[in-house]
Structures are given as C-alpha cells and as structure tokens.
Amino acid sequence: MATDLPYAADAEISLSWDELDVLRQQYNIELEKSHVTVQTKFNYAWGLVKSPQREHQVEGVKLLQEIYRAEPGRRRECLYYLGLGHYKMGNYDDARKFNDLLLQKEPNNLQAASLRELIDRAVSREGYIGMAIAGGAAAVGTILLAGLVRRAMRK
Amino acid sequence: MAPREKNRELREALEPIAELGGVPSASGGPSHLAALSKTIMTPFGGSRSDSTRILKDLAPVIMTPRMIKGVATASSSSGPKPLAPRAADFAALGRAPMRITLHPRRITSTDMQILEATPELLHAEVPEPQGIAHDVSLIRGFKATIPSAERGKARRRKVRMSEGRAGLLRHGIGERGLLTETSIEEPGKSPRKGKGRAQRRQEREQGHVLGREELARQVGEIRMDKENLHVRKTLVNSEIDEITQKIKALDAIRDQLHQDLLKLQEEELELDDELDGVQEQLAEREAAKPEVPSPAARRKKGPAFLPSEHDDLPPGVAFMTLSHSSPITALDFTEPYGTLVSADREGGVRVWDLLEGEEVGRLRGHKGAVKAIQVEGDVCITGGEDGAVRVWDLRRVEEGEPTEEGVVVNGDVEHQEGEGELPQGPLLHVLEGHSKAVTALCFEDTSLVTGASDKTLRQWDLNTGQCILTMDILWAISHPPISTPITPSLEGLSPSGLLAAASGSFSWPIPSTGEMWTDYVGGVQAWGYALVSGSGDGGVRLWDMRTGQPHRTLLGHTAPVTCVQFDELNILSGSLDKTVRIWDLRMGRTADLITYDGPVTSLQFDSRKVVTCASENGVKIWNRTSRQLSTLSINGHTQPATKLRYIDRYMVSGGADGVVKTWAL
Numbered sequence: 001m002a003t004d005l006p007y008a009a010d011a012e013i014s015l016s017w018d019e020l021d022v023l024r025q026q027y028n029i030e031l032e033k034s035h036v037t038v039q040t041k042f043n044y045a046w047g048l049v050k051s052p053q054r055e056h057q058v059e060g061v062k063l064l065q066e067i068y069r070a071e072p073g074r075r076r077e078c079l080y081y082l083g084l085g086h087y088k089m090g091n092y093d094d095a096r097k098f099n100d101l102l103l104q105k106e107p108n109n110l111q112a113a114s115l116r117e118l119i120d121r122a123v124s125r126e127g128y129i130g131m132a133i134a135g136g137a138a139a140v141g142t143i144l145l146a147g148l149v150r151r152a153m154r155k
Numbered sequence: 156m157a158p159r160e161k162n163r164e165l166r167e168a169l170e171p172i173a174e175l176g177g178v179p180s181a182s183g184g185p186s187h188l189a190a191l192s193k194t195i196m197t198p199f200g201g202s203r204s205d206s207t208r209i210l211k212d213l214a215p216v217i218m219t220p221r222m223i224k225g226v227a228t229a230s231s232s233s234g235p236k237p238l239a240p241r242a243a244d245f246a247a248l249g250r251a252p253m254r255i256t257l258h259p260r261r262i263t264s265t266d267m268q269i270l271e272a273t274p275e276l277l278h279a280e281v282p283e284p285q286g287i288a289h290d291v292s293l294i295r296g297f298k299a300t301i302p303s304a305e306r307g308k309a310r311r312r313k314v315r316m317s318e319g320r321a322g323l324l325r326h327g328i329g330e331r332g333l334l335t336e337t338s339i340e341e342p343g344k345s346p347r348k349g350k351g352r353a354q355r356r357q358e359r360e361q362g363h364v365l366g367r368e369e370l371a372r373q374v375g376e377i378r379m380d381k382e383n384l385h386v387r388k389t390l391v392n393s394e395i396d397e398i399t400q401k402i403k404a405l406d407a408i409r410d411q412l413h414q415d416l417l418k419l420q421e422e423e424l425e426l427d428d429e430l431d432g433v434q435e436q437l438a439e440r441e442a443a444k445p446e447v448p449s450p451a452a453r454r455k456k457g458p459a460f461l462p463s464e465h466d467d468l469p470p471g472v473a474f475m476t477l478s479h480s481s482p483i484t485a486l487d488f489t490e491p492y493g494t495l496v497s498a499d500r501e502g503g504v505r506v507w508d509l510l511e512g513e514e515v516g517r518l519r520g521h522k523g524a525v526k527a528i529q530v531e532g533d534v535c536i537t538g539g540e541d542g543a544v545r546v547w548d549l550r551r552v553e554e555g556e557p558t559e560e561g562v563v564v565n566g567d568v569e570h571q572e573g574e575g576e577l578p579q580g581p582l583l584h585v586l587e588g589h590s591k592a593v594t595a596l597c598f599e600d601t602s603l604v605t606g607a608s609d610k611t612l613r614q615w616d617l618n619t620g621q622c623i624l625t626m627d628i629l630w631a632i633s634h635p636p637i638s639t640p641i642t643p644s645l646e647g648l649s650p651s652g653l654l655a656a657a658s659g660s661f662s663w664p665i666p667s668t669g670e671m672w673t674d675y676v677g678g679v680q681a682w683g684y685a686l687v688s689g690s691g692d693g694g695v696r697l698w699d700m701r702t703g704q705p706h707r708t709l710l711g712h713t714a715p716v717t718c719v720q721f722d723e724l725n726i727l728s729g730s731l732d733k734t735v736r737i738w739d740l741r742m743g744r745t746a747d748l749i750t751y752d753g754p755v756t757s758l759q760f761d762s763r764k765v766v767t768c769a770s771e772n773g774v775k776i777w778n779r780t781s782r783q784l785s786t787l788s789i790n791g792h793t794q795p796a797t798k799l800r801y802i803d804r805y806m807v808s809g810g811a812d813g814v815v816k817t818w819a820l
Contacts, residue, residue, distance in 0.1 A: 004292035019302045035398075039296040039390050046297050058265045065272050068279070073288030075281040081293070082276070089266075094273045101277060 005111040061085035287393035299383035307376035468819035473790040475817040483809025485528040491805030498525035516552035527596045538593030546584040594674035606676025677717035689716030729755030768796040
C-alpha cells in the first residue's frame with residue numbers, strides 16, 4: 001500500500017471552528033446512537049489533533065487510541081497519527097516510540113521519517129532551553145557565591 | 156465527556172424555547188434570549204448556514220429541524236464551553252509548537268490515561284491493513300468527508316448564481332462536452348479587446364464571461380468531488396458490510412443461546428426422570444422389600460452409572476468399533492461398558508467385553524442367522540432363523556470350542572449350574588416350538604415372549620422351558636377386537652396384502668434396498684400381562700396374556716412394522732413405510748408421526764428422544780422436546796445402520812457394513 005499520510009505540517013493547520021464543530025456534532029450524533037463509525041471517529045480525532053489547543057489534542061489522541069484498540073486493520077495508520085498527536089502534545093518520548101514502531105514496519109515511510117526529524121529537533125531544542133535555564137541558574141548562583149565570598153574576604 | 160454533556164444541557168435548555176415558537180419564557184436568562192435570537196437568525200447567516208447545510212448533507216436522515224437548531228445554537232452561543240475558542244486560547248495558537256519547559260503543562264487525568272496506555276498499545280500486534288483499511292486511508296476518508304470538501308460545490312453554485320440563468324444554460328452545454336462553442340468564441344475575443352469596458356460589461360450581462368480557466372477549474376473540482384463521493388460511498392459500503400457481519404455474529408450467538416436453553420430444558424427433564432426413578436426405588440425400599448432391583452428394572456428406570464471417563468467422550472461420536480464379517484442382524488448388551496452380544500447374517504454370535512472392546516467368545520448352536528437377542532445380567536436369550544430359542548449363561552462363555560453336551564432340549568431339568576450336569580458350554584436351554592424363524596423376543600424374570608415368522612407369538616416359562624401360551628396373529632386379524640372401530644381397509648394394509656400375508660410365507664420388498672423383509676413379527680415387548688407386537692400386516696396389537704386375546708389393534712402403518720416399544724403413555728412403532736408412529740395409549744390414536752428418508756428397522760425411545768435406524772448410515776435421533784431430527788454419523792457406519800440399543804448415554808449400533816459401533820450420547 002502506498003502510504004497515504006499527511007505530513008506533520010498538515011497537523012499544524014487548524015480547522016476552522018465551524019468545521020471542527022460539524023465533525024464533533026457528527027461524532028456525538030453517532031455516539032448517541034451507540035454506533036460510531038471509524039471514519040467519523042477519526043475525522044473528529046484528527047480535527048482535534050490539528051487544533052492548537054492542548055485539551056483538544058489530548059481528546060484527539062484519546063480517540064485515536066480507541067481506534068487503535070478497536071480496529072487492528074487501522075493500527076498501521078494510527079501509529080503515525082498517535083505519534084503526531086503525542087508530538088503536538090509535547091510528549092516527545094511517546095511520539096518517538098509510536099513513530100519508531102511505524103518506521104520499523106515501513107522504513108521508507110517519508111512522512112514518518114520527517115516526523116522523526118521534527119521530534120529530534122524538538123527534543124534537542126527542549127534540551128538546549130533546559131541547559132540554558134540550568135546554565136543561567138548556575139551563573140546566577142556563581143555570582144551570588146562570588147559576592148558572598150568577596151564580602152567575607154573583605155572582612 | 157464534560158464538554159458534550161454541557162452542550163447537551165445547553166441545547167436542552169433551549170429546546171423548550173424553540174418549541175414554543177420563539178416565545179421566551181420568564182425563566183430563560185438573557186443569554187438564552189441572545190442564543191434564541193441567534194437561533195432564529197441562523198438560517199440567514201452566511202457561514203453558519205453553510206455548516207448546517209453541510210451537516211445536513213453528511214447525515215440527511217438524522218438532521219431534524221431540532222438538531223439543526225441545536226447545531227446552530229452550539230456554534231453561535233458564546234457561553235463558556237471547554238471546546239469553544241476562548242480569548243486565552245488564542246494565545247496558545249502562537250506557542251503551540253513552542254511548548255517548552257518554561258511553560259508548565261497542565262496535566263489532566265486524560266493526559267495520564269493516554270500516557271499510561273502507551274506501552275499497552277505499543278505491544279499490540281500491528282497487522283497488515285486489509286479490506287477497507289487497505290483501500291481507503293483514514294486521511295483520504297477525512298478529506299472526502301470534512302466540510303471543506305464541499306467548498307467547491309458551494310463556490311460553483313455562487314458563480315452560477317451570479318452568472319445568471321443564461322450562463323447556467325450555456326455552462327450546462329459546456330459541461331456536456333460541447334466546449335467547441337466556447338472555444339470558437341475564445342479567439343473572437345482578442346479583436347474585441349479594444350472595445351472598452353462598456354462592451355465587456357454588456358457581455359458579462361449576457362453571460363458570456365465564464366472563461367476557459369473557470370470552466371477548467373470547475374471540471375477539476377467536479378472530478379475531485381466525484382472522487383470524494385466515491386471514497387465516501389466506499390466507506391459507507393464497508394460500514395454496511397461490517398454491520399451485516401456483526402448482525403450475523405449476533406444471530407449466531409442467539410441461535411447458540413437457544414440451543415443452550417433447549418439443552419437445559421432437556422437436562423431438567425432428565426433430572427425429573429431421575430428423580431422419579433429414585434423416588435420409586437425409595438418407595439420400593441420402604442415397602443420392606445430388601446430385594447435389589449433387577450437389571451431389567453434398571454434398564455427401564457434410573458440412571459446407569461457410567462465410568463467417569465464417559466463424560467469426557469464427545470457426544471455423538473462413535474468411539475469404538477467391533478467387527479463382524481457380515482451385516483449385523485441383532486444385538487443387545489447388559490449395561491454400559493458391560494457385555495455385548497451381537498449376531499450377523501452368517502450365523503455368528505459373538506460376545507464382547509465392552510470395557511476392553513475385545514471378543515470374549517462365541518455362542519454356537521443356531522443353524523442359520525440369529526434374528527433376536529436379549530441380554531439381562533448373565534442370561535442371554537437368542538432367537539434364530541431355525542425357529543429355535545436358546546438360553547445362554549454368559550458366565551460360562553469362554554474362548555474355544557464349546558460342546559453341546561449336557562444340553563437339555565425343552566428343559567426337563569432346572570437350569571441351575573453344578574447340579575451334576577456338565578457345565579462346560581454356556582448353553583442352558585433350547586426352546587423349540589416355532590416352525591419358522593424367531594424374529595423377536597422379550598423376557599422378564601422367568602417369562603419369555605417370542606414372535607416368529609410362523610405368524611404366532613408364544614409365551615414361555617423359563618423355569619420349566621415350557622410354552623404356556625400361543626397367540627395366533629392370523630386368527631387375530633380375522634377376529635378383530637370388538638373395541639376397535641373396523642376400518643382396516645382404510646388405514647392398514649390392503650385386504651389383498653393381508654391375504655397375501657395370510658397365505659404361506661411372508662415377504663415384503665424393502666423400499667430402499669430391494670431386499671425382502673421376511674420377519675413377520677418385527678417386535679414384541681411384554682410388561683406384566685401386557686404385550687405389544689408389531690407385525691408384517693402393518694398392525695400394532697395389544698395383547699392380554701391372561702386371555703391370550705388382542706384387545707386393541709392400532710392400524711396406520713402402510714408397510715410391515717419392524718420394531719415396537721412402549722412406556723406408560725405411548726407405544727412407538729417403526730415401519731418400513733419410513734415412519735415412526737407415536738401412539739397415545741389411552742386414545743389409541745397416532746399422537747405423532749416422525750417421517751424418515753428410509754425404512755425404519757430399529758428404534759428405542761425415552762421421554763426425551765427417539766433413536767432409530769432408518770436405512771441410513773447415520774443413526775437418527777428425534778428430539779421430542781425440540782422436535783428436531785439429528786444424525787449421528789461421525790466415525791459411524793459406512794453402510795446403513797440396522798440395529799441399535801442404548802442405555803442411558805451409552806449406545807450400541809450395528810450396521811449392514813458388519814460392524815458394531817459404540818456411541819456416547
């Protein structure tokens with residue numbers, strides 16, 4: 001099967017409010033009738049994942065997990081969406097796990113490869129900032145310490 | 156899900172207002188009023204009506220006006236809802252991909268659930284996508300079903316609206332492939348270029364402005380729309396298939412449950428029977444009779460105790476095969492896993508140990524085949540083609556050649572062993588008197604009843620070996636009991652058949668095989684003074700052995716009766732006319748009729764089932780509760796089964812293929 005997956009960039013383009021609302025309505029209607037089709041569930045989940053709001057993303061990933069559990073045939077695809085969802089949520093560890101599992105199955109998957117790159121970049125950036133904070137704190141501490149020492153020396 | 160519930164609440168709060176036809180109730184707050192006014196205005200709002208229209212397209216059936224209102228309300232109300240865009244969230248837009256440690260994340264319980272689920276999900280197997288999952292990817296389905304997929308259509312509609320009626324017509328032609336008109340017109344455009352604005356405006360008013368690019372774009376869009384529609388059709392179809400599968404699975408489960416219910420009912424009946432039997436035994440005990448119930452009594456009532464392994468055997472499967480060299484003509488056994496005696500057409504009578512499945516010995520003496528066997532405990536009685544009845548002691552059966560010495564014909568001597576007579580052979584008595592083949596027999600304690608092709612029934616005293624009573628069936632036919640309505644020619648055999656049966660030797664072609672059936676008396680059963688016989692004239696007769704007269708004749712079978720059995724309520728008779736009739740003893744009528752595909756040659760029944768051999772390889776079981784006919788054929792006979800006998804859940808059947816099979820029921 002030629003993999004038909006959106007690139008991560010697609011996940012950054014949010015749906016309009018109206019559109020997401022239609023998807024949610026459709027999902028809720030089917031939910032009330034206690035038969036939710038996979039496509040409806042996915043549509044809503046994907047709409048949620050695309051949203052910039054974290055609560056939406058969490059909800060979306062949860063729905064994707066439900067699809068993953070219930071539909072073995074859809075798991076391959078869902079690996080990618082779960083990876084993407086976790087990536088958007090900032091759970092880079094989990095994002096990497098799902099994405100790597102997909103890459104293990106489909107090493108030539110371009111979308112997954114690009115997602116891996118994005119995750120790597122995000123992790124290192126997070127690392128730099130963390131280091132910067134730590135470094136900053138260390139610097140401040142050193143200065144304070146030096147001040148104290150100097151004051152002590154003066155006496 | 157909190158957001159959904161809140162939505163519903165909101166909608167429900169609004170519904171009364173909407174249903175009142177826009178009369179605001181006093182309880183409705185200002186926000187309700189605002190929402191209401193928006194609801195009423197909704198159809199006229201541009202983008203909002205778009206979204207409801209799309210939703211209508213997506214699910215036309217379920218979009219009732221009330222729902223449309225609900226949708227409109229949900230999207231227009233600005234109340235505090237978790238999923239509604241809030242001012243604070245607009246800030247999130249910018250930093251969404253930049254969420255870093257400096258911003259502490261709000262970790263909710265859903266977050267935790269998601270994270271906890273990860274290892275489990277990662278461990279689940281990921282199979283190759285198949286079926287719909289292979290044909291239509293989720294994102295393809297998404298693109299085909301999201302509202303923006305309809306954008307092109309809406310745009311085209313708008314374009315056409317502005318284009319006007321004439322343009323629409325033209326466009327319609329263009330779309331049908333008659334683009335030539337437009338393309339001819341195109342080159343003509345350039346000279347007109349200089350004609351100025353006024354000219355062009357005029358053209359537009361006439362509807363000429365729909366250019367090539369626009370048309371091409373529309374073609375592309377329509378193609379895309381069609382493809383999207385195809386995708387959606389595929390999705391819906393697969394969903395229908397899936398639901399069909401689910402319904403099938405549910406149907407199967409329901410059937411299974413019905414079956415389980417039937418089984419439970421049967422079990423209940425079985426328990427009832429068992430209770431009756433045990434209570435009867437108890438009553439006997441209390442009546443101060445220390446006598447142990449005879450094996451014959453056990454055969455009729457109460458449970459037989461089977462080895463514990465028997466329960467582990469799959470029911471309805473033959474688990475043992477004992478081979479003869481020719482078709483089986485008769486068989487009987489003492490108890491489950493006890494002793495079996497079986498006879499074949501070549502005259503061999505073999506004794507088997509059913510526990511070991513081994514031949515213990517043979518009963519030699521009859522000239523010709525043995526047609527009837529009954530075994531009770533150690534006593535075995537056989538009736539043969541030679542017209543003789545032989546009584547055997549199975550304890551004395553041994554491997555090797557028995558002698559016929561010490562055998563007393565028509566017993567002048569009691570059959571106790573070790574009384575000076577030579578006890579070498581198993582044979583105890585030979586009862587002679589019938590002039591033709593003995594084809595049916597039944598004994599209880601010291602009373603034996605035999606039926607033979609000489610068209611008589613005889614009762615014997617086993618202690619003395621004397622024939623005490625002879626009942627002539629021919630005489631009974633010519634002197635029908637007064638109590639019976641005289642309708643023999645209507646229901647029974649034709650008078651000519653009766654005459655034929657009366658004169659000389661009896662034979663009847665068996666419908667399926669073309670062989671001749673020569674056993675005039677197909678079956679007898681005696682109980683106390685009551686005797687039931689089934690005979691070649693198709694009649695089932697009830698005899699009183701005190702008078703030797705038949706007191707009732709049951710007519711209905713159109714071919715010779717081959718087997719009978721009765722209990723307190725019913726007589727069952729099987730016949731070559733491919734039926735088993737269940738007679739009501741009190742009414743003297745056929746209470747039920749079971750039809751088979753072949754002539755019935757052997758039957759046995761209890762309160763729950765009727766087991767028959769009906770000239771088929773499989774043994775037939777008619778469930779009296781469910782009225783269903785099932786067939787035992789797994790590992791069964793390779794030629795029609797002819798004889799069967801069962802006690803409790805242990806059955807033995809013999810077939811034309813010359814083997815005896817044992818079954819777990």
